[in-house]
Amino acid sequence: MVEKSYLKYKPSSTFGVIASSNANTLFSDDGKxxxxxxxxxxxxxxWxxxxxxxxxxxxxxKAEVTCIAKFKSIFAVGYADGSIRIWNFTTNSTNTTFNGHKTSVTALCFDNSGGRLASGARDTDVVIWDITAxxxxxxxxxxxxxIxxxxxxxxEGLNHLVSTSKDTLLKVWDLSTQHCVETVIAHRTEVWSVASSRDGTILYTGASDSEFRVWSVDSILLKKKLEPNVEGDIETSKEDVVLKEAISLRSTLQRQSKERVSTIKVHPNGRYIAVQSMDKSVEIFKCxxxxxxxxxxxxxxxxxxxxITQKGNDALEDVEDQELDSxxxxxxxxxxxxxxxxxxxxxxxxxLNKSRASKESSxxxxxxxxxLSNNSVEIYSSVGNDSDGEPYNLISTLEMQGHRSDIRCLALSSNDELIASGSNNSxxxxxxxxxxxxxxxxxxxxLCCTFVPGNKYVIVGTKSGDLEIFDLSSSSLLESIKAHEGPLWxxxxxxDKGGLTTGSADKEVKFWDFQLLLEDNTSAKRLSLVHTRTLKMSDDVLHIKHSHDNKLLAVALLDSTVKVFYFDTLKFVLSLYGHKLPxxxxxxxxxxxxxxxxxxxKTIKLWGLDFGDCHRSIFAHQDSIMSLKFVWGTHYLFSVSKDKCLKYWDGDKFEQIMKLEGHHSEIWSLVVAKFGSFVVTGSHDRSIxxxxxxxxxxxxxxxxxxxxxxMYEKSEIKERDGSDELPFGAGADDEAGDLILDPTKKVGDVGDEVGIAGKKTSDTLKAGEKLIEALDVWRSEIFARKEYKDSIAKGQKNVALPKKSPYILALGNPDLSAENYVMHVAERIRASDLDQALAVLPFVNVQEILQCISVxxxxVF
Known part of the structure; x- marks a missing residue:
């Protein structure tokens, strides 16, 4: 029997998000x-x-962006899955991917030349990457x-990295020797940001407390720690060097905000330091x-x-201590x-914005x-002076293309060309x-919305129980009707397109008819609603649904039951009970x-409307199911849940067809096009x-x-990544005992400051498998070549030439040697994955790859 086939759905487009709140936003290099x-x-x-x-x-x-850093036209973007991608602003493309962190990337920084990138994550590690290689x-x-x-x-002359962490520490790393040269307890609470002056001699740190601290960097002392002694070793034992700290507290300033610091930024001209707190304020300090x-x-x-003249010399010391601190x-x-x-x-x-320079220096x-955390961006401009700061001017706002809060309802026009989305205030x-x-x-x-037939009006049901009628041609609110006393769910x-039905938490279902009213002093007509009937229920109404033949009305109540009525007489027909929650x-x-x-x-139940029997109960999602829709003309249906998933079901076979992931937060609403050509979802992450x-x-x-x-790949990666890190080529094949490891100590334990940069992923595992397959082809080619030469040496006649591997012939170059075939496979592995791909090779394959490298x-030489 031939298995039934379905048509796949895939992500088409995403919109409604201007700036998600889990990562930082930056200007481009030219500020445009x-x-x-x-x-x-x-x-x-x-902007x-x-x-x-x-x-x-x-x-x-598919992971969310968590951090962005820039160097001229090069941008490093960190993701929640621990990966980093390098994007080129000029070409709008990426060719480099780094995988080194197990958790989301939280900090990124380029060096002064842009050749190296430092990344930090929730896994507490700092990884240094070579952008060029x-x-x-x-x-x-x-x-x-x-981090x-x-x-x-x-x-100049120093190769040092400063890192701060939620563990309250500030560390200075010498990248030449790859170790920490100084650790400073920067604050009493979690440190959230660090910045430096243009010359690097001053550091600024902010934490969860109300203090903003300024630190002095002694570059001479840092260089002394690197100076070689007579024997050529790095000098670290002198008391005058070890006891002195290169990072010393210079001053402590009190911030106006009591919230924790989120970002510290130094202006390109070095005159202003901005300290952004986790509230509505950004405090500007001036140098x-x-x-x-x-x-x-x-x-x-x-x-x-x-x-002193007035009070005498006794006040000299107090005044100097308070007022003469440079x-x-x-x-x-x-x-x-x-x-x-x-x-x-x-x-x-x-x-610099020189258009507002006037008499001030640029x-x-x-x-x-x-x-902002409400999915918008505000651009401000200011002209400073030597006295009090001038008020800032809001010169631009990015807010049109997104909601300020999560999307609670969606509606699709009858021609499937327009989408209406409703949120807290818009x-x-x-x-x-x-x-x-x-x-x-x-x-x-x-809480709910719908297009009126003709697609000229949209009606919205609100949390206050109002019905709001919007005219799309004039983009205005025509009328607000107090329909219910509770939330209109x-x-x-x-x-029959003659009216609508509403259900509310006030335990009432109301029926409304459309009517056109004349505008005052004009001949134009506008839409209005007339209340015709009311059906009182025993509990809060959470959802209502008409049958397509307009004979039945289903009402879902807070008591976890669904009541079915005849629409014309409102006579009770069926009661569907079986759900444990509403x-x-x-x-x-x-x-x-x-x-x-x-x-x-978390379940979906399918019922027959003829007798009210439950055909099947399906455990569908891992959290509450927020919306469900049938595809017109079929028994296929879609469901969305708080577990961030969209699922596609066959209502006849009671099977899941597809699971579609993409949202990063709870999905509140769902609409399906007329014949299922596309599906639209709205989420708490403010995306459509x-x-x-x-x-x-x-x-x-x-x-x-x-x-x-x-699932197998994820578990295999987790299992391998959780194992001890072994040196390259070490494994079960080391029978000679040349490699001696301490079984009581794991590589990477506390005390080991340096480790391997990369991590194992499904891509590196697949790349390693491709290398092993290529080496198998190389081995068979070498063996066939050796047999042919041995036969010729023994004087055998009519010896057939060894056949080329079909893998080599598939490349279209029959003259390609086995070694070059291995190179062909290796060249197609990303440089960032090559180290980990080689690390998964068995010891036998390591010897073989070394032979290929020698060839x-x-x-070359």
């Missing part, structure tokens, strides 16, 4: 564009026009908690020049002399930038961006094909034969995703095999 994280992709926005110019997305990665150099271990900040010291400090100290000394005078709180929402990240523009003019209309936001209208807290247009969504098939109910108990039907066939058996393979070297 904003680089913002958009869940698993990165968006390039023209003056407010438009999305380009999107960086790698189809291989596309490989990992080494791993630095020593912190006990998440929060990284910084290459921009001091005074030496001339300004001298002038202020001169004025203060003058006041001191006046006080360190305190150098860095002062300058201004406080307040945004409209909680600030997630902050950045200065690299280019070094006092800057532009800054604040990425209703947005989107174009399905382009993903562009066409209209934005202020609304109440939307569900509304649906009747299939039914949150339901749908009736187009032939009115089946009703599917989705509940907070379209899943498109393809022409590719899908068989359930193949889909199950693929899922099992993915390659002879040909």
């Amino acid at each position: 564009f904003v680089i913002s994280p958009m869940l698993e992709s990165v968006g390039i926005w023209d 003056k026009k407010g438009t999305l110019v380009n999107t960086w997305k790698d189809n291989e990665v 596309e490989c990992g150099l080494y791993r630095l271990k020593g912190h006990k908690d998440q 929060s900040g990284l910084l290459f010291l921009p001091i 005074r020049t030496q001339e300004e400090i001298k002038k202020r100290l001169a004025r203060k000394k003058k006041r001191v002399r006046e006080k 360190v305190v005078e150098e860095l002062v709180s300058y201004n406080l930038l307040r945004c409209s929402g909680k600030v997630r990240s902050f950045d200065f523009s690299p280019s 070094e006092n003019i800057f532009t800054a961006l604040c990425a 209703l947005k209309i989107w174009n399905v094909n382009t993903g562009q936001c066409i209209k934005t209208m202020e609304s109440g807290y939307a 569900s509304l649906e247009v009747r299939h 039914v949150l969504s339901m749908d009736i098939s187009s032939d009115s034969a089946l009703i599917a109910t989705a509940s907070a108990d 995703r379209i899943w498109e039907k393809t022409d590719e066939q899908l068989f359930l058996e193949e889909e199950r095999e693929r899922e099992i393979e993915e 390659w070297a002879e040909k």
Whole structure:
């Protein structure tokens, strides 16, 4: 019997996200564009026009972006799965992927030349990467908690990295010798950010407390720790070097905010330091020049002399201690930038805004961006002066293309061209094909919405129980009707298109008819609603659904039951009970034969509408199921849940067809196109995703095999990655006992500061398998060649030439040697994966690859 086939769905487009709140947002190198994280992709926005110019997305990665760093036109993007991708702003492409962390990347930093990249993650490790060679150099271990900040010291002659962590420590690493040369307890609480002055002699750190600390860097002392002694060894034993600290506390400043520090940024001209807190404020500190400090100290000394003259010499010491501190005078709180929402990240523009220079010097003019946690970006501009700071001006806002809060409801127009999405305070209309936001209208807290037949109006049901009617042509609210006393959880247009039905937490189902009213003093007509009937229920109404023949009305109640009534007489017909928790969504098939109910108990139940019998109960998701829809003309259905998954089901065979993953938070709403050509989902992550039907066939058996393979690969990677790290070539084949390992100590234990940079992934395992297969081909070719030569040497006649391997012939070059075939396979392995691919080779294959390398070297030299 031939297995039934289905058509696959795949992700088509994602929109509605401007700047996700789990990563930082940056200016481009020229300051004309904003680089913002958009869940698993990165968006390039023209902030003056407010438009999305380009999107960086790698189809291989599904994890969310967690960190972004830049060096000129090169951007490093860290993801939640621990991978890092290098994107080129000019070409909008990536060719380099690094895999070295087990958990999400939390800090990235380029060195002064852009040739190296330092990355830190929640796994407490710091990894140094070579951008040019596309490989990992080494791993630095020593912190006990998440890495929060990284910084290459921009001091000539030094090769040092500064790292901060949630373990309250600040560490200085000597990258030449790959070890920690100094550890400082930077704060009493978790350290969240670090920055330095332009010359690298001053460090700034911020933590969970209200203090902002300034540190001095003694570059001479750091160099002394590196100076070789007479024997040529690194000198580290002198008391005057060891006892002195190269990083010393210079001053402590009190911040105005009590929330923890999130980001510290130094302006390109070095005059301003921005300290962004986890609230709506960014505090700006100003660095005074030496001339300004001298002038202020001169004025203060003058006041001191006046006080001494008035009070006597006894007040001299107190006044000098309080007012003659040049360190305190150098860095002062300058201004406080307040945004409209909680600030997630902050950045200065690299280019100066000279259009507002007026009489001020250009070094006092800057532009800054604040990425807010409500999915918007605000651009501010300011002109500083020597006295009090001038108020900041909001010059641009990126907010049109996304909701400020999670998307609670979706609706699709009858022609499948428009999407209506509702959130806490707004209703947005989107174009399905382009993903562009066409209209934005202020609304109440939307819980449900629908297009009115004709697609000229949208009706929204709100948390306050109101029905809001919006006119799309004028983008205005026509009327707000107080429909219910409680939250309006569900509304649906009747299939005769003459009105709609609403259900609310006030235990009532109300029926409404459409009518057109004349506008005051005009001949134009507008839509309105007339209340016709009310059906009182015994409990809160959570969802309502009409059968497609318009004969039945199903009502889901808070008592976990579903009541079915005749629509015309409202006479009770059936009661569907069996769910352990309330039914949150339901749908009736187009032939009115089946009703599917989705509940907070994580199950989907399929019922017959003729007798109310439960055909099957399916444990469908790992969390509450929020929405469920049938595909028109079929018994296929889609469901979404708080477990972030969209699932595709066969309602006749009671089997899961596909599992579609992509959202990074709870999915609240779901709509399906008329004939299932695409599916739209809305989530708590503020994104709207379209899943498109393809022409590719899908068989359930193949889909199950693929899922099992993915689970096997993940478990194998986890098992191998959790094992002890062995040196290259070491394994079970070491029978001679040349390699001696201490069985009581694992490589990578505390005390080992340096480790291997990369990690094992499915890509590295597959690359290693490809190398083993290529070496098998090489071995067979060598063996056949040897047999042929031995036969010729023995004087045998009519000896046939050895046949080429079909793998070599498949490349279209029959003259390709076996060694070159191995090189052909090795060249197609990414440089960043090559180390780990070689590490999985058995010892026998290690010897073989060395023989191939010797042949390659002879040909080159």
